[in-house]
Amino acid sequence: MKGNFIDNLPKVYGIYTGGFIGFIIIMAIAEQMGMTAKAIGIAFVAFTVFIYALIGWLSRTAQADAYYVAGRQVPTVFNGMATAADWMSGASFVAMAGGIYFKGYGYMALLVGWTGGYVLVASLLAPYLRKFGCYTVPDFIGTRYGGNLARFSAVVVLTVASFTYVTAQINATGTIASVALDIPFQYAVYVGLISILLCSMLGGMRGVTWTQVAQYIVLIIAYLLPVFWISNKMGAGFFPHFMLADEVARIGELEQQFGFVKNAAADLKTVPKGLAGITKAHSAVNATPWAFISLALAMMMGTASLPHVMMRYFTTPSVKAARKSVGWSLFFIFLLYSSAPMLATLSKLSLIDPNLPTGIIGKTFAEVEAIDWYQNWNQANLMFISDFNGNGTLELNEFFMGGKAVVLATPEIAGLPYVISGLVAAGGMAAAMSTADGLILAIANAISHDVYYKIIDPKAETAKRLLVARVLLVIIGFAGATIAAMEIQGILGSVIWAFDFAMSGLFFPLVLGVWWKRANRQGAIAGMLGGLIAGAWYLVWVRTGGSGFLGITQLTFGIFGSAVSLVLMVVVSLMTAEPDKATQKMVDDVRVPSGKSILGKSH
């Protein structure tokens, strides 16, 4: 191919997308010719992971600029795709539709929060941090406020937030690898980890960028294809997003007809752990305004504080491109997020409507137990029925399902070929891997650049710095995998905590660093450490039986943490001397797009 790689990107990824679709068709033909479900699953996961590893190897580099910020030449739209993959985790892919299915409106605050946060990213932070020219988020804090303590505090907050998040992602990679490759979870976690490291170790940010674009293409095809196919197959509508109003209304009718019968506690004890029944209205408002708004707000501020997202905008060629790129990121995220409620609607209706051939409510227990897919998913511990009232027919309150089943099982329930389930597994793997890569890289880069190079050994040569960065990458990956293998908490819980930790410690120090010239070092340090400690204290307090206040729960503790952070930062800044002239000049320079970046090209 002529010309350089960047100019050829549309062609390269066009061919890649065509190749992937070709692969799906080959698998579909192979299925018709008798290829087993298991072999298809293995082929999908192995093929895609091999491609990512290949991209990772091709992107290997020995330059600091390429390793930390992909050489700052990632075009707007492609950076948008990479950010979308970086952003949408295994939880978004596998658990989001399930959350909407079970919890309805109260859960959908997450959709609003995880998208609205990008408005804050675009308007308050991304373009200014890009102008700054930093390699990592603590790099900005350390230079703007000055001093090793400020830099180190930022590394601490970043590590706490990102590490909480990354264990969940490695866990998700392990879950999918263990199902698709049919190996025990404890080993699958490490298979997942090695796949993740293959993408990032040689090429750093450059490798991660180009694999994330590839992963976005896989995950979006894997999410949208089944949604459209199921919708058409059920006759619900050719374009589900605009055509499911009748289905939503029908679910409301059925809810009225069946009623939400409350189960006795003793009955519920017999339901396997992790499964839930339908107890909340699908489209009705079932949460108080504050419960909804506080969750959305926490997620929005958390989005604007998570370093692995912010550092994606350090890779664009210009400040202007960074702004536009945030818009593209959100557009690509929107494609998946707006489809999740549609999938939840289709999945729920296909299961509970007695008029549909797939509906199981109202059937006898013998009939349901004879269905193939019920047996499969019951065995996988994701579906369960029990005749609590002893009348022999299945009622709404007697049917239980795991959250993951909405994405994983709906294609099979709707009667789609197995090739689609293989595709969904590859999509989930892509989503979890891309986020894990971004997070591990964010932590390793912060420690190698900000702690090792900036604080411990400022004279280190590039080769040595990159060696340290790579060793840290492996260490952090293995630490994450080891904790993931212990299976401490569910995927979604720890994801939400990461947002709260990040906003507690970083939101105001970052925003005020640009928007308030008077903010100084003492204030920032107090804000970061005080916010993080306050947030962590609140979480522990509520988890150990504390009552909490103002309706702030363990999912929104960042609201308390960031409020403490803001107050401390303002009070301490005003009580101490204002920043010196050089720092004030630096803030002025950050505020205009033109001119040289604050930090040099290789610093």
Add this chain to the structure above:
Amino acid sequence: MSNQQKHWEKTRGLLFITLAIWFVFSIGIFLFGAEMNEVTGPFGYPWTYWFTCQGSLGAFVILIFWFANRQEKIDEEFGFSEREDE
């Protein structure tokens, strides 16, 4: 007032407008979630439900692109936009 101060004043003005629109779609409308859900909205979905599935999300996408364009205009007006060769 210097050129740079004027530029920053306008930039700040745009920020406030952007955040005001953001506030409406992320927080404001959900103060009336229960009432708004009684009314049928776009494509036949109840209004609040539609906002949580598509409306607010789509509004944010449009808002960011609108913001980026306006900010570019402001930068150009004061001669602070980047040269392509930088």
